[in-house]
Amino acid sequence: MLSNLDALLLARIQFGFTVAFHIIFPAFSIGLASYLAVLEGLWLATGRAVYLDLFKYWIKIFAVAFAMGVVSGLVMSYQFGTNWSVFSDKAGPVLGPMMAYEVLSAFFLEAGFLGVMLFGMRKVGPRLHFLATLAVAAGTFFSAFWILSVNSWMHTPQGYGTNAQGQFVPEDWWAIVFNPSFPYRLVHMVLAAYLTTALVVGAVGAWHLLRDRRRAVGGATEGARTMFSMAMWMAALVAPVQILAGDAHGLNTLEHQPAKVMAMEGHFASHPDGAPLVLFGWPDEAAGTVRYAVEIPKLSSLILKHGLNEPMKGLDTVPRANWPPVPVVFWSFRVMVGLGFTILLLGLVSLWARLKGRLYEWPALHRFALAMGPAGFVAVLAGWITTEVGRQPFTVYGLLRTAESASPLSAPAVASSLVAFVVIYFAVFAMGVLYILRLMSKPPHIGEHGVESGRPIRTAGITPAPAVDPGRAMQPAE
Template identity: 60%
Template structure:
């Protein structure tokens, strides 16, 4: 396929499936906690606006959750089918960690999800709120175990190697490996920001279409407070994560910065833009700020950052890719901070719900969190190359022995099936968002009636969508 061998096709296939998958957990992690907040506010104030928002977003949460589970199962099978060398080498570490995720997070979510989605009219409000909180906790626990497993692949510790296989000797060190705390915080906050931008964009769409109800205003306001407060925190956590990466994966930092060599006695500049060339071993058309690279990465004006030429060619990741993926991630983060600051200014002026240019900005920022997550994962995973377990197992040694034809056909199948199945899911979700929250006088009772059915929510009422 396009002249690519089975190894490259296997990498593309996994990148394709994981890119589809990560979108859904990112939204469900944030929405689950958002739903817990909405229901808690309703129980505390008895304000029907909070209940209206809960019923609206729980339907969208259900669609995301279902698609996330389906796409996640496919990834798990790929470890055995396409990356059998990795499974044989590190399965004794990653297998139990993923099992712990199933035994804790997945079982917790499965146990309470039915009550959360269908039990509104069947159980008491306290028990229903508990179910919502448990589902939110389950999404965070799932993040914990997945990030622990992936982080161990970046900074492995707590193991020994016997007969060519990894054997765990200290599970505490395995789970709490050096990069895990920073990556867990970074990804969790990214999920909350992605959900906030998703909620804010949905509200902005309704405001632009004249739907200026109390429910729309509340969810717009909450999303913008989240961006204002959490986006700067994410920048601080990202800085700590960068310092950790500099310590344990310095070649990745050199590739991210497009930094090739250190002249004696000179501090490292920050390359804002440029085009790293892996063959010529230089970054063309570079726009740099002197000494700023040293200041950001070492918090000093004289220490040098490791350069790509300090490492053998075969151990260098592709700087051309991660140089730009990192800048896309940072660019999205700066736009989030800008949106939060602008929202504060508009609140002060009293025009937050009337500023159409800002509403357009918030609408276009809707996918920014997901774009930043995808760019961040590209930076992380491409930056780890050529290792699948850093310093222990090369990616080429982890791939299964499939032919080029087999990998081409399976990749094409994934592209067709994913585009069809998840395309329908996206379309359905957009219709739900356009429908908007129900008026408070149309809400189901909390004690009578039949349970809400989120997967059949786009029925007759969707034919009456607002313009």
């Protein structure tokens, strides 16, 4: 029974469950908002109907994902007040204003222009509508900026003081907002969002290419080809950058949170003459070793210290009470890294297929891209688990322990709300995800629109359609 578990553990499970649901929607909407801005900009620049129709196709999916992200995020604020009131009291003077800045500068921007983006084309015209799309995309970025700044401060706190009540109070807002880990985490997360979206777009394009291999260019296949090509460019170009950004983030983490890196690498013991890279194994915390380890000698020192014989400290230099849960961090890190290199492989294979002229004619590549559709979400979740579980046993690293942050609640009280969240989340969000998948299963329809600024919209290999009001053309397809 859940009520027989510790209230602190239940509170952590509840927050982890709700955040895991929430994080996948912003990761998707951040990338999709930028993709929509690119599509609309290309339509205005080229007049090609394919970009307009892809915009109309993806904007409906964006609206549903954005709404589910907002709803799931509200629950997290509720938990700060119920399950984590001590943390809210102590860290509130620092984190509260930044959360307010996120609402004022990001959410208001998104919400204010979202209606124009979805329904306002006939009122404002294509160019002002494009500005609204850019505003929504900028709002999603600013939201990531502030949320990651808040979370990064919890990992690398600075610019604060304490008052007589034991609260953290701001002394240097510049140092608080731009704390040491924030730039690395912002770049890593935004690139992850772009790759996550690219994989979804690529999977949808691959799905329709597999279904419509015999259709002529200009029907559903033109939209599938365009979205697949754009997604594969993103995978090929951004995946290597993401790996480099992840490496830089890891070096920053080694400097400020060495115990997390020790858990990620499986380094229970110090290595004075160079540490091995543990590829796989089973971390045994009780014995302080990785059983059945598959290792490459000295490679970890080369990656983290840029020298084969550079010494690396292990968890034997950290009090056991300050160890994070090593098996969880160890394996989540490997899932994230493994998926990252698999995404890179997809991008490289797509480049080879493009050079050979087989990008749209190679079913094996399309099946690969289809299988990789959910990979971005899994990688984001694995990265979040690595980051947040690796911070344990602290909520504010080195300053406030998780056990000291929870509200004085009984286990049955937390268990009842956890059960309610699980039931409601699976019911509501399952329906939302199924609806999104249903939208994705329908092919985009190309070549049904007219002019933009008096210029016929061009389609590949199709006679331009009769001119129509561009505002009417922008309305979401039925």
